[in-house]
Amino acid sequence: MNLRRIHKGRAPAAPRPGAVLAALAAAQFTVMLATSIVNVALPQIRSGVGLSDTGTTWVVNAYGLAFGALLLAGGRAADLLGRRRVLIAGLALFAASSLAAGLATSSAVLIAARTVQGLGAAAIAPAALALTMDQFPAGPARGKALGVWGAVSGAGGAGGVLLGGALTQAWGWTWIFYSVALGTVLVLAAVAALVPPPADGKAVRGERFDVLGTATVTLALTCLVWGLTTARGSGWTDARVLGALSASAVLLAAFALIERGRPNALIPPRLFTTGRVAAGNLLMALLGSVWIALFFFLPLYQQQVLGSSPLATGAGQLPLACANMLGATLAPRIARRVGPSATVTGALLTETAGLLWLSRISAHGSYLADLLGPSILIGLGLSIAFVQLTALAVDGVPKQDAGLAGGLVNTTRQVGGAVGLAVLATLAGTRTAHAAAHQPHLEALTAGYRIAFTVGAAVLAATALLALFLTRCAGGRTAASAAPGPQPA
Template sequence: MATPGTETGTNSALRPGAALAALAGAQFTVVLSTSIVNVALPAVRDGIGLSDSGMSWVVNAYGLAFGALLLPGGRVADLLGRRRVLLAGLALFAAAALTAGLATTPWLLVTARAAQGLGAAAVAPAALALVMQLHPAGPGRGRALGVWGAVSGAGGAAGVLLGGVLTERLGWPWVFHASAAGAVLVLAATVLLVPGGAPTASGGRLDLGGTVTAALGLVALTYGLTAGGHGGWTSPGPLTAFALAAVLLPAFVLLERRHPDPLLPRRVLAAGPVAPANLVMALLGSVWVGLFYFLPLYQQQVLGAGPLAAGLGQLPLAAATTAGSSLAPRIAARTGPTAALAAGLLTLAGGLLWLARIRPDGSYPSDLLGPLLLVGLGLGPAFVQLTSAAVTGVGPADSGLAGGLVNTSRQLGGAVGLAVLGSLAASATAGAAAHHTRTAALTEGYRTAFLASALVPAAAAALTPYLARRTPAAGPAAARAADGAPAPR
């Protein structure tokens, strides 16, 4: 008989590998849904009668709800039970995605996408916390995070590919129906394969004041960055959003100091390398989101590729990211996690710098294939090492919150990065339009975005020594175990 307050799985005696496959599927579904819509946006606009600004909200509504509610989602998972919250999040995600595919009006589509982001905000931190719970520190955790990084990196590229195939062959609603079907499959796998457990923070309570101020403050900040990048930084919408964020986020800090059980306890940020790891993850997120935004645009608007061809062009990037993530634990075992992270960031910077050499009359083999392979080989290890560092030293009662925090950092970094990179690209394109053809001017904008992106991981690599100093000191055996290295015989 189950103890009151615990969760029960259908078969908790299954090997952790089966549970890891289900949890990795949840992460893959969330990441895939972030990028699967990008290629389909023109078809969505024509099919449902969206304006250009409304088209951007098909993406932004999901991202705003996802990024703003990740912290509360992680805390609720700690309080109510990770498996229970994961199942509820998957159910909401599937229902919202199905509604989006059936929508016949713009407002219903955008509302469904926001609800889908809410479900994703429950799924991502709960799934990561369960991975950490099922794989204690040691070689097993290193391999599990390698799988986690592989599906996270591949999910973005796979989303572009699947979006192109579905849009071209079945129509844009199937982009959302596929997300719903994937969530249902993962939900069934979670019920069958993932064991339950008692809520690890059952003695606490949700900080409602902190939750509301943090969520609204992050929504206002992200909206201001997104709207400013599209419509100008001095227009009323972005200025109002920034003003709200300037009030709400400091209010969140004040409420956290006074609350006996705050949404983001100081002990989480003070644990090991959590704070610097989240900072570097935000920098990585800015590059990650920008890459999957500008790459399909260059393929379609300059090289003339269709949605399907643009999607197929992501396969080498997905394969390289998967390979880099799978090799990350071995690299860390040989060189140490800090050196592995720095090498991944510098490799990523080199690939983005290579991408900055794209040409208006270029081709996929000559201009994109080599850089994308290099980007993937750097992106995978960097993501794995940062995810591991962001939960190092965090107690079991806070692992869901730590998972929400690292995902929030990546999402918010992506919003900031895309706004800045979009402004730089638009400015470069406008400057080149007077003296060049349209494709040449667009290429100049994309080159500027990739060049600026290359500077970010290069600068982030300089922060890795500080991250190493924040890692808790341990004996040689414990250090090797944390890095995923085998103990000496």
Template sequence: MSRSRLGSAAKTGSPPGTRPGLALAALAGAQFVVTLSTSVVNVALPAIRDGIGLTGSGLSWVVNAYGLAFGALLLLGGRAADLLGRRRVLLAGLALFAAASFGAGLATAPWTLLTARTLQGVGAAAVAPAALSLVMRLFPPGPRRGGALGVWGAVSGAGGAAGVLAGGVLTESLGWPWVFHAAGLGAAVVLAATVALVPAVAPASREARRTLDIFGALAVTAGLVALVHGLTTARSAGWGAPPVLGSLAVAAALLVLFVLIERRHREPLVPPRLFARGPVAPANLVMALLGAVWVGLFFFLPLHQQQVLGAGPLEAGVSQLPLAFANMIGSWAAPRLARRLGPHLTLAAGLLAQSAGLLWLTRISARGSFLGDLLGPSVLIGLGLGIAFVQLTAAAVSGVRPEDTGLAGGLVNTTRQIGGAVGLAVLTTLAASATSAAGPHQPHAVALTEGYRIAFLVSAAIAAAGAALTPLLARRRSGHTEPPASNLPPRTFRHTTRSTR
């Protein structure tokens, strides 16, 4: 190998012969496919109901089966990536995701579709943390990592908006099965690109493999499934319904059991050292709040456009493009702003921009229009979302040991998913209450708009609360850490130590 190639590899921290830019493209493609599949079915749900014979309650599980498996298994997927090999787990996850996607498109009965959607979530739970961990290993702290995380944030935010657009286009042109077939084809392409472009990174030692916390993984997975099940069921059954209370009680018991197992295990699934270093704990807290705003936004915006403004699925999907483009611009700008303003001020600015945009949305009208009511707030929210996501991702994986990067990536994705589930359950309940209160005195479209206004108002408060918590990320604790994750060496999400200088 030439000296220039060796020098390039040394500068990037990548194995000799690796092309980090092409590897990043493949890994970002994996994240895009996973994120897109979270929202791609939303506008196709009526067609799926008619085509496969699902009931109203069964239809909700087309979304929930994927989200439950994805959110609950992310921690296990991240730990498996660290201990078994990141590239190996990524390839296995992509293969399972592709097969499950094709199976969902070929489904002829409700149970086969829901089973396939669950397996999609299992595959996604392996893909997301393994891909992020490989990005962190291929791009060492510094400007190149900042740029890589900017790309990561752009595709993550754009995936949610692109899912709504792709769902509308595919459903109206080729039929609902192609919503799933397209995801399978995308995963297959990313799988081939990963084989060709992404190098292997050595897993943890064999000793660590022998101490994999299986019982802890089972307890936390079952606990999170019960928690999200209870929260999602509460939307239709009510918070006092026995199934809801039972699920929440089981969730509490299992999560307590998980804590007890973790305290006794030699190598716990979530080691306490993960939270003792750098800004990991506060970053995950703020990411949970961001997840609540994120999921709620993509839930209520299409509903307002279709149920109030009368837009069709395709029109509602196309209208997400300005938000998606703004998100990509924000993700691109995040590391550059961090260089000038510092990461904490940049994060606060991103969250406050979202809060301002959501407050702007509280002025929507039942007789409004996309250009008059939604375009401006969507652009402002998209910019803030991209900036905040990149900064929080950097913070949540900085300062951790190299062998824990997959776990840290799984944790930050878990908090975003669970935060989204909790937030959406609360927002939909508040919106429904406001709609019911306005219903007897107003036309249905006006009553719905009142509910959406309340949802956007509470979302604005959540984003502002996240901005108020950003000083916690600046707290520094002693101990050995990885160098900074931002592209600004002296001012970043980390803590200092005299012993390592």
């Protein structure tokens, strides 16, 4: 009896911080994996469910549209309803929709499942990032956590291409969705077992959800992302594109009026009191405008020009993924040694160099000569910049707004990615069309990809100059470099 009483009164051992971080990082990895895992399998998916050209693009766009449009709502819901609760609900929805996508036998069901996947991702990403900020206070511990966060984010994008190619070639396209569903269930179990619930049950008390503001900005972002993605195929002068972009501008103006002086505003002014949130989000949007397009054009060049198989295309992303993980691991240490401003600027210039290298690709090139070197430079620069800009965008944010800050930085990256991909795809398509009149097909395709990489490099070079100014004006030190002194390995 005494032993039973002692056992009953003993508090369960708290999970180790490393185990908690692993579970939360796995949730972020799953979201990033689903962004790119379908890219290599699009031809097989098209024939499998009878997709048209437009329908094929919406297998990718439906996920990105829902994800980008609902991130702010997901972040605020995490703050008000409980971050752990929203994360678990998002993972459950993500797993169910992934299974539905694998079982789909029609294009409508597949696209609807991908849309619901995006909805689940919009709940997962900001809630997982906010929980990470809760678990690791500002200083070396948070810097290390954000390094892991950056590593899995970049590895998820590259790993999606690799896993998508391997599964498609071995078992067919349906298994890319079955594998995501199974992996998400495992992540959900890990989060439920390892991530402790908050002591008060809710992150924020006494505040109500801003339904009107949320609905307005969600519709505005939906119109914006839809217009930009549609412009890639229909052109910028298409009436639907112009109508969607105009509606987005009107709705964003209405959102600004609605939020003025609102006590429960979706984006409260206190979020921007440090000056770092605005700087971090602007720079993240510019980085995202090149990031998303990179993982779009690289597999196309490998398959359409170099003639690589889906598996070889995926394997070609491994050096980039390894460089990404190495850069994310080193980012906090580099920031403490040379300062966050120099770190961000140097990382963006490193990625710029990699894209300039890619702008010299040849229609008769090879992976070793044309892609390996620039992939390593891009992976290093991308990961270091991502870690530092994420830290900048959440540094100094009030604890009750951590979920919203996480949703905001993910929103700017997604919207920036949609803008960048639409513009770069249009430029590449136009250049290819002009070159096709007097050049062979492969030469024309390569000319289009070269112009996309060249413009992307110019955008990143401008972003590096802007970062040099904004990160100094923001002042202070980012969360990744807040504590002096060396960090033990």
